[in-house]
Amino acid sequence: xxxxxxxxxxxxxxxxxxxxxxxxxxxxxxxxxxxxxxxxxxxxxxxxxxxxxxxxxxxxxxxxxxxxxxxxxxxxxxxxxxxxxxxxxxxxxxxxxxxxxxxxxxxxxxxxxxxxxxxxxxxxxxxxxxxxxxxxxxxxxxxxxxxxxxxxxxxxxxxxxxxxxxxxxxxxxxxxxxxxxxxxxxxxxxxxxxxxxxxxxxxxxxxxxxxxxxxxxxxxxxxxxxxxxxxxxxxxxxxxxxxxxxxxxxxxxxxxxxxxxxxxxxxxxxxxxxxxxxxxxxxxxxxxxxxxxxxxxxxxxxxxxxxxxxxxxxxxxxxxxxxxxxxxxxxxxxxxxxxxxxxxxxxxxxxxxxxxxxxxxxxxxxxxxxxxxxxxxxxxxxxxxxxxxxxxxxxxxxxxxxxxxxxxxxxxxxxxxxxxxxxxxxxxxxxxxxxxxxxxxxxxxxxxxxxxxxxxxxxxxxxxxxxxxxxxxxxxxxxxxxxxxxxxxxxxxxxxxxxxxxxxxxxxxxxxxxxxxxxxxxxxxxxxxxxxxxxxxxxxxxxxxxxxxxxxxxxxxxxxxxxxxxxxxxxxxxxxxxxxxxxxxxxxxxxxxxxxxxxxxxxxxxxxxxxxxxxxxxxxxxxxxxxxxxxxxxxxxxxxxxxxxxxxxxxxxxxxxxxxxxxxxxxxxxxxxxxxxxxxxxxxxxxxxxxxxxxxxxxxxxxxxxxxxxxxxxxxxxxxxxxxxxxxxxxxxxxxxxxxxxxxxxxxxxxxxxxxxxxxxxxxxxxxxxxxxxxxxxxxxxxxxxxxxxxxxxxxxxxxxxxxxxxxxxxxxxxxxxxxxxxxxxxxxxxxxxxxxxxxxxxxxxxxxxxxxxxxxxxxxxxxxxxxxxxxxxxxxxxxxxxxxxxxxxxxxxxxxxxxxxxxxxxxxxxxxxxxxxxxxxxxxxxxxxxxxxxxxxxxxxxxxxxxxxxxxxxxxxxxxxxxxxxxxxxxxxxxxxxx
Numbered sequence: 001x002x003x004x005x006x007x008x009x010x011x012x013x014x015x016x017x018x019x020x021x022x023x024x025x026x027x028x029x030x031x032x033x034x035x036x037x038x039x040x041x042x043x044x045x046x047x048x049x050x051x052x053x054x055x056x057x058x059x060x061x062x063x064x065x066x067x068x069x070x071x072x073x074x075x076x077x078x079x080x081x082x083x084x085x086x087x088x089x090x091x092x093x094x095x096x097x098x099x100x101x102x103x104x105x106x107x108x109x110x111x112x113x114x115x116x117x118x119x120x121x122x123x124x125x126x127x128x129x130x131x132x133x134x135x136x137x138x139x140x141x142x143x144x145x146x147x148x149x150x151x152x153x154x155x156x157x158x159x160x161x162x163x164x165x166x167x168x169x170x171x172x173x174x175x176x177x178x179x180x181x182x183x184x185x186x187x188x189x190x191x192x193x194x195x196x197x198x199x200x201x202x203x204x205x206x207x208x209x210x211x212x213x214x215x216x217x218x219x220x221x222x223x224x225x226x227x228x229x230x231x232x233x234x235x236x237x238x239x240x241x242x243x244x245x246x247x248x249x250x251x252x253x254x255x256x257x258x259x260x261x262x263x264x265x266x267x268x269x270x271x272x273x274x275x276x277x278x279x280x281x282x283x284x285x286x287x288x289x290x291x292x293x294x295x296x297x298x299x300x301x302x303x304x305x306x307x308x309x310x311x312x313x314x315x316x317x318x319x320x321x322x323x324x325x326x327x328x329x330x331x332x333x334x335x336x337x338x339x340x341x342x343x344x345x346x347x348x349x350x351x352x353x354x355x356x357x358x359x360x361x362x363x364x365x366x367x368x369x370x371x372x373x374x375x376x377x378x379x380x381x382x383x384x385x386x387x388x389x390x391x392x393x394x395x396x397x398x399x400x401x402x403x404x405x406x407x408x409x410x411x412x413x414x415x416x417x418x419x420x421x422x423x424x425x426x427x428x429x430x431x432x433x434x435x436x437x438x439x440x441x442x443x444x445x446x447x448x449x450x451x452x453x454x455x456x457x458x459x460x461x462x463x464x465x466x467x468x469x470x471x472x473x474x475x476x477x478x479x480x481x482x483x484x485x486x487x488x489x490x491x492x493x494x495x496x497x498x499x500x501x502x503x504x505x506x507x508x509x510x511x512x513x514x515x516x517x518x519x520x521x522x523x524x525x526x527x528x529x530x531x532x533x534x535x536x537x538x539x540x541x542x543x544x545x546x547x548x549x550x551x552x553x554x555x556x557x558x559x560x561x562x563x564x565x566x567x568x569x570x571x572x573x574x575x576x577x578x579x580x581x582x583x584x585x586x587x588x589x590x591x592x593x594x595x596x597x598x599x600x601x602x603x604x605x606x607x608x609x610x611x612x613x614x615x616x617x618x619x620x621x622x623x624x625x626x627x628x629x630x631x632x633x634x635x636x637x638x639x640x641x642x643x644x645x646x647x648x649x650x651x652x653x654x655x656x657x658x659x660x661x662x663x664x665x666x667x668x669x670x671x672x673x674x675x676x677x678x679x680x681x682x683x684x685x686x687x688x689x690x691x692x693x694x695x696x697x698x699x700x701x702x703x704x705x706x707x708x709x710x711x712x713x714x715x716x717x718x719x720x721x722x723x724x725x726x727x728x729x730x731x732x733x734x735x736x737x738x739x740x741x742x743x744x745x746x747x748x749x750x751x752x753x754x755x756x757x758x759x760x761x762x763x764x765x766x767x768x769x770x771x772x773x774x775x776x777x778x779x780x781x782x783x784x785x786x787x788x789x790x791x792x793x794x795x796x797x798x799x800x801x802x803x804x805x806x807x808x809x810x811x812x813x814x815x816x817x818x819x820x821x822x823x824x825x826x827x828x829x830x831x832x833x834x835x836x837x838x839x840x841x842x843x844x845x846x847x848x849x850x851x852x853x854x855x856x857x858x859x860x861x862x863x864x865x866x867x868x869x870x871x872x873x874x875x876x877x878x879x880x881x882x883x884x885x886x887x888x889x890x891x892x893x894x895x896x897x898x899x900x901x902x903x904x905x906x907x908x909x910x911x912x913x914x915x916x917x918x919x920x921x922x923x924x925x926x927x928x929x930x931x932x933x934x935x936x937x938x939x940x941x942x943x944x945x946x947x948x949x950x951x952x953x954x955x956x957x958x959x960x961x962x963x964x965x966x967x968x969x970x971x972x973x974x975x976x977x978x979x980x
Contacts, residue, residue, distance in 0.1 A: 194226025419531020
């Protein structure tokens with residue numbers, strides 16, 4: 001097995017040499033030309049209004065199109081979550097995880113198109129992705145969030161949509177001692193199993209010493225949150241051609257197709273469930289600063305975050321296969337099944353457990369030296385990583401799933417003809433619509449173990465020369481620099497296969513006593529949706545202990561277990577993991593100039609520059625080689641692999657030139673006009689760069705898939721054009737309108753093709769399969785997959801363990817193999833941004849409203865049934881509203897964030913091979929906060945999140961192709977803050 005170590009030699013060595021030269025930084029400080037009058041009164045505006053003023057000043061004085069959010073005061077950011085704070089910015093919308101803001105979409109470009117930096121440093125993404133998860137970073141210690149929407153040569157590349165820079169507090173930014181502590185109690189109204197009130201504590205401390213020569217800063221926060229998510233879900237919709245629809249009695253078919261007429265769409269399953277989640281997040285940052293002279297500052301900072309999320313979930317539902325299994329159906333005009341009666345397969349209840357830890361670390365060193373009045377140099381180095389591991393459950397060692405239920409049924413009925421969510425019922429063989437506990441046995445259990453780590457080591461050298469020599473030209477300054485970024489990502493993926501069966505067998509009912517199951521009704525389940533609660537069908541479900549179910553299965557399968565229902569080990573069940581490793585090494589240089597001059601009565605500022613980058617992408621993969629696919633249960637197929645992993649190596653490379661040009665004109669004293677043109681990139685999703693081919697471990701009929709990476713993928717490239725007009729009619733009020741266009745090329749398409757591989761043979765539609773179909777039909781039996789599987793068992797086609805293996809005369813399996821590639825054409829996104837921020841004199845009232853309208857030739861067309869569409873994920877309109885009152889001791893803020901429906905991604909977990917979409921419905925959420933200052937030091941506050949109990953809903957090609965509905969409930973916080 002190859003050991004991959006991150007190569008730090010070039011960057012680390014360069015940094016060591018630079019640090020070694022700091023002895024020359026003993027330049028004497030020059031005396032100040034003027035001394036400020038110590039008796040001069042300084043008025044600092046705090047609170048909401050002060051934050052708005054600081055953000056407005058930054059927006060007005062910046063080059064290009066920039067927006068920002070500033071801390072209202074020490075330790076008090078406007079929102080408890082950085083993603084939720086960013087959604088207040090024009091053009092920014094967020095995606096949510098567990099009811100919290102998680103990642104951002106800017107101007108219709110999703111999380112993977114936006115670069116997150118911490119104090120100007122590129123941060124590693126979470127998991128096998130470039131997208132940084134903002135819910136894992138506390139807002140404590142954050143001073144400002146800056147969002148750069150236009151290209152800048154000086155910025156690290158990667159933010160095609162935007163670059164978000166998180167600026168943390170540094171002690172020398174505000175000399176002297178500053179100290180703030182806060183404590184909160186969080187009440188999540190959805191909680192059922194955890195604590196009704198969970199704590200959050202935080203503290204921020206900064207101080208300077210020895211005449212401000214030394215500074216230290218520390219921010220710490222710890223949050224715990226317990227809640228429940230209720231949901232309904234369908235894993236995917238399967239496109240069934242007309243040729244595969246069974247010939248049924250006309251009375252059993254209602255066919256309203258008028259738009260799509262040559263195919264029908266059926267749901268692969270329907271599940272209801274809830275997840276009890278316990279989450280703990282701890283963040284800390286320590287900063288040291290040293291300023292021996294007025295023209296040299298050294299800063300060392302260390303940032304750490306740990307987030308552990310434990311989930312116990314339970315679900316119940318049905319599983320479907322099609323073709324001869326279909327008994328009756330009703331299709332709408334687009335061919336979507338609104339009603340379907342389907343034989344075969346099963347109805348099951350699933351208990352799942354998962355504990356995932358995400359931890360991130362970043363060590364940074366920054367040296368700033370003003371060599372002369374005309375020269376500045378900055379050297380910045382950081383070494384950061386982000387690591388995720390789902391194996392933190394001490395008993396499980398991975399993520400586990402136990403599925404119990406029964407296949408003793410006549411048929412299952414899916415119905416979505418009314419209400420917000422679909423329903424189902426099962427015609428059990430016992431003559432009722434309800435399964436009895438004594439009839440429940442084991443389908444299967446499966447376990448996974450996934451680990452991933454992303455590392456970034458980066459050295460940036462920046463220099464600025466101010467023009468005091470050439471008075472005849474309007475050149476103000478020249479910025480130039482060099483950067484080297486080494487990013488690596490390694491991941492392992494182990495799968496425990498199917499255990500505890502698989503497949504239903506009467507013998508398994510003996511190991512699950514009736515007392516193990518508890519019956520519940522659905523009275524308060526999904527009651528925010530029409531058709532939920534008591535109206536849900538089925539209106540009951542059974543729960544059981546995850547630990548007891550695993551222990552009983554292991555006791556049945558092996559003798560090497562204890563009798564304790566909470567003590568077990570599943571480690572022997574894990575297969576040898578697939579190992580992937582990708583590196584990305586980028587060297588870049590840039591030059592950027594600023595020019596100031598007057599044209600008539602207009603003051604004009606021009607910025608022009610270019611950035612050049614060279615990137616190399618080596619990748620290695622230790623892959624599992626499949627040997628055969630077995631049929632282990634009516635609806636379950638398992639891929640077997642060679643015991644040894646195969647090592648494969650790949651390499652790709654590219655270079656790119658990124659020019660930019662900004663013009664800012666002061667049309668009047670209060671009006672600013674801007675024009676920006678530039679080129680930006682977003683590198684390919686790092687998961688697509690990994691080499692090797694991966695086969696599905698559970699290749700069900702219609703889902704025989706394999707995927708390949710491509711280290712030669714080029715980044716997305718965008719030519720950007722921005723025009724904006726801003727009116728600053730008071731120190732804390734403005735109005736703006738902006739137009740933008742992004743023309744994106746080198747679009748990445750994941751295409752699929754059918755392939756066969758020697759030795760991998762398919763039981764499906766082989767000689768024995770066709771024999772079974774013919775025999776069943778001759779006996780007048782419906783040839784469902786369950787009936788065919790039983791025929792194989794009855795006729796001796798299974799091995800001693802009841803598993804059906806392929807024969808030499810079976811046909812080769814046709815796999816749908818997907819591989820990403822760059823497209824030659826380009827796509828265009830156009831948009832308009834509108835924003836107003838207004839305070840009503842000295843009344844204390846203020847309001848902020850902004851909206852973004854986005855359109856382009858990058859939208860998804862649901863009427864194209866073939867694969868190959870490459871729409872832009874995340875594109876959609878958005879709007880934000882804020883009203884506040886702040887006067888004397890009281891401040892009140894109410895906010896509303898709205899996002900139109902949008903495309904979340906291409907592909908569904910159990911969808912057709914044509915890569916159908918996942919789309920989100922529109923979402924609007926109300927939040928509020930109330931603060932009361934008892935004095936200059938002590939504040940109490942109450943906050944409400946999602947007080948309107950907004951729900952989430954998603955669908956496939958059409959809204960009738962339901963995919964998910966989620967309900968969280970409101971969340972309230974009561975707390976206090978003390979500032980010393």
